[in-house]
Amino acid sequence: MIRIKKPQIEILQKDSPLLRKVSCLVPESEIKSTDTKKLISDLKKAMDSQSDAIAISAIQIGKPLRLFMISKKIYEILEENDEASRGKKDLVFINPKITKTSKDKQNLEEGCLSVRYFYGKVERPSKATIEWHDENGNKMSRGVSGLLAQIVQHEHDHLNGVLFIDKATELVEITPEEFEKNLKS
Numbered sequence: 001m002i003r004i005k006k007p008q009i010e011i012l013q014k015d016s017p018l019l020r021k022v023s024c025l026v027p028e029s030e031i032k033s034t035d036t037k038k039l040i041s042d043l044k045k046a047m048d049s050q051s052d053a054i055a056i057s058a059i060q061i062g063k064p065l066r067l068f069m070i071s072k073k074i075y076e077i078l079e080e081n082d083e084a085s086r087g088k089k090d091l092v093f094i095n096p097k098i099t100k101t102s103k104d105k106q107n108l109e110e111g112c113l114s115v116r117y118f119y120g121k122v123e124r125p126s127k128a129t130i131e132w133h134d135e136n137g138n139k140m141s142r143g144v145s146g147l148l149a150q151i152v153q154h155e156h157d158h159l160n161g162v163l164f165i166d167k168a169t170e171l172v173e174i175t176p177e178e179f180e181k182n183l184k185s
Contacts, residue, residue: 022160046113128153
């Protein structure tokens with residue numbers, strides 16, 4: 001059952017001016033700090049409080065830093081339930097930078113923890129290359145495609161003060177009751 005409840009850590013909603021700010025880089029000397037570890041823990045708590053959550057950025061919990069997390073649930077969604085995906089953990093992206101995107105696009109439905117009950121189609125490149133630091137300070141680079149590319153670009157937009165509703169077409173709002181009903185069917 002999918003639950004929507006008030007998280008212990010507040011997830012800012014679309015009317016918050018903070019969501020429109022460009023997030024600051026996490027200084028490299030702070031990547032492995034106690035403060036950054038606490039922020040990652042808080043992101044996980046906020047994301048885990050919403051069973052439909054698959055990603056969240058620091059700005060969404062009031063911290064304007066260039067950091068986002070993708071839930072390990074993504075492996076289930078991508079049907080990577082084989083031996084290799086067991087033991088996978090949440091993906092943490094610190095100071096992410098999208099370095100390349102494909103010319104071909106995909107137009108997929110999106111929603112957002114900060115824009116509850118709104119959904120719309122967003123056209124984004126179907127592939128992207130992203131560079132970042134992980135929570136241990138290691139420099140990482142990866143190509144992503146499909147749903148993972150969509151999520152990375154959505155979260156990267158948050159770091160630049162952009163919400164998916166700024167780009168969405170066919171935007172619809174449903175009631176919380178409709179949302180719950182759709183989850184059960």
